[in-house]
Amino acid sequence: DTAVSQTPKYLVTQMGNDKSIKCEQNLGHDTMYWYKQDSKKFLKIMFSYNNKELIINETVPNRFSPKSPDKAHLNLHINSLELGDSAVYFCASSSIAGALTDTQYFGPGTRLTVL
């Protein structure tokens, strides 16, 4: 069973479109995250949710809106896509928010290409 799954794996779209990426975890964790990895492989936190509540919102444009319908799901909706949004987006989960000694489990990533 996949612990953290994301769909789609690849997403190619035109500038200006709206798209969503879905994430599900079956680990029973309370905390979920979205990270963005740019073309230079730099991985940066975007959002963190704990028990469906937003606890981190880094300096991300408000075109990005995370939604957590329940503790097992954290989806990412992106409006008005721009060229600079092209990246790999990773979902992750952990059992405890705020504990660095806890393990974060990452999904396989969604490669978004904006043309």
Next chain:
Amino acid sequence: TQLLEQSPQFLSIQEGENLTVYCNSSSVFSSLQWYRQEPGEGPVLLVTVVTGGEVKKLKRLTFQFGDARKDSSLHITAAQPGDTGLYLCADSNSGYALNFGKGTSLLVTP
């Protein structure tokens, strides 16, 4: 959010060689994690170090945490092609998410 510096940025070696990669910060780490990311996949946790001076071993991988908790190193003995990947160090971002370094990209050729 403190800046994590990783070096070298790229490393290409042959199978059987030893290597060390580094992670440094100007600030003290509360604790530090090392992840490995293989091509096309998400990062996977290798180890967490908490105590200054701590040494942890994972098969051919040896992790050290500096006495002052401002640096850490990862040493791989007799590297194998399966060790190829991006090695990332991470500390806590405001306690709620991971703050990653820019990584060391390792290529081990047969």
